[in-house]
Amino acid sequence: MAVTTSPYVSDVLPSGTVDAVVIGGGAAGLNGALMLARSRRSVVVIDSGTPRNAPAEAVHGFIVLDGTPPREILRQGREQVRQYGGRVVFGEVASAEPVVPSADGDLRFTVTLADGRSVTARRVLVATGLQDVLPEIPGLTEHWGHSVVHCPYCHGWEVRDEPIGILATGPASIGHALLFRQLTEDLTYFTHGTSLDEDTRARFAARSIHIVDTPVQEIVNNEDGTLAGVRLTDGQVVARRVLAVATRMEARTEGLDGLKLPMQDLPDNMGRGFASGMAGTTEAPGVWVAGNATDLSAQVGASAAAGALAGAHINGLLATADTDAALAAAQGEPPAP
Structure with missing residues (x-):
């Protein structure tokens, strides 16, 4: 098996039981871990070092940090x-599953992890992010994150004012076109096998959006590779300088089958993510999800906020569990079955 070098100094995976393991070291995972660590919880972040926004030169639409490299x-x-x-540990998760409860x-x-190391935790926060298809x-793909973009708020x-093309992937691309039309007067919509009704064609014509129905065969580069x-x-x-594509978004689920987390689909085959409730709770006891693994449209700021909320909720339930155990011990009750 090939060994991947960590892009940063990795902490040692602790022995014993920690309060929480966070799977995913992006904005959601790190902010969730921050809330837990500030509450004096023992927390380990498992990070594969492959964030969704790695190709981007900067994060935008996030106050104070706007323009900062991811x-x-x-x-x-x-x-x-x-x-x-x-602790932040570089590694790929091979499996995650509930085991026999503790004595209390x-x-x-x-x-x-993929290299055989393991850690035991009382709670799990899944913040694995998503993949753009x-x-x-x-x-x-060679231009992804640079001249091929997906989000008008992240890259718009x-x-x-560039000549922009919308490469249609489905009904969601129609709204995509209207958003990018706000940014340029030179916009071409490539239907690429998708359908447009007459009303939409009339609306596009009213906004001077040129429609091309012939399918796209390949991307053409300049001599310098742009x-x-x-x-x-x-x-x-x-000729186009930029292409905007509404990608299909898929939550990263590798190694997580043992948690039996339910999934949910977006309309029009736009994506698939983990289903979650208030504060990132799931149907799996003791497991939370946060960030765009569950909210597929979440940008960095929203993902960080969701991680913080989940971390606070985990800490609150751990505090209740700690108190229940302390009371049982004080009253001399036998451990729960």
Whole structure:
């Protein structure tokens, strides 16, 4: 098995039982861990080092941190978690599952990494994020996060006034087009096998959005490797500097089957994520989810806020469990079955 080098200094995985394991070291996971560590909880973040926004040059739409490179936000986040005693461990989760409860009846989970190391925890916060699934068009993925973008709020200002193409993937692309039209007067909508009714075509015409119904065959580059446009199946090349694509979003679920977390689908085949309730609670006792593994539209700020809420909720229930155990011990009651 190939060994992947950690992009940062990894902490030692602790022995014994910790209060919480956070699976995922992005904004949601780190902020959840921060809330727990500041409450003097023993917490370990398991981080694969592959955040969704890694290709992006900067995070936008997040007050104070607008324009900050994603890697810098994560670097500072890891250090802040460590400042309060939390640990951040580089690794891939191979399995996570509930095990026999402790003597006092409290929950226990075992999280095992791909290299065989494992840790036992009382609670689990899943913050694995998601993967963007792009259309299978030659040359598209090479420009992902730069000239191929998905979010007008994350990248829109940076591509304003450029010749932009909307590469349609389904009904969601219609709204996508209207949002990007706010950013440029030169917008072309490539239907690429999707349908547009006459009302939508009239609305696009009213906003001077050009429609191309011939499917896209491949991406065309300039000599320096930058995006030049798209080649259609009839051979025509349409010059574009930027392509916007509404990707299909899939929550990262690798290694988590043992937790038996329910999933939910977005309309129009736009994506699939973990189902969750208030504060990230799930149907699996002792397991929470936060960030865009469950809220597929969440940006960095929303993901961080969700992680904080989940972390606070976990701490609150742990405090109740600690008190229940202390009371039982004080009253000389036998351990819960």
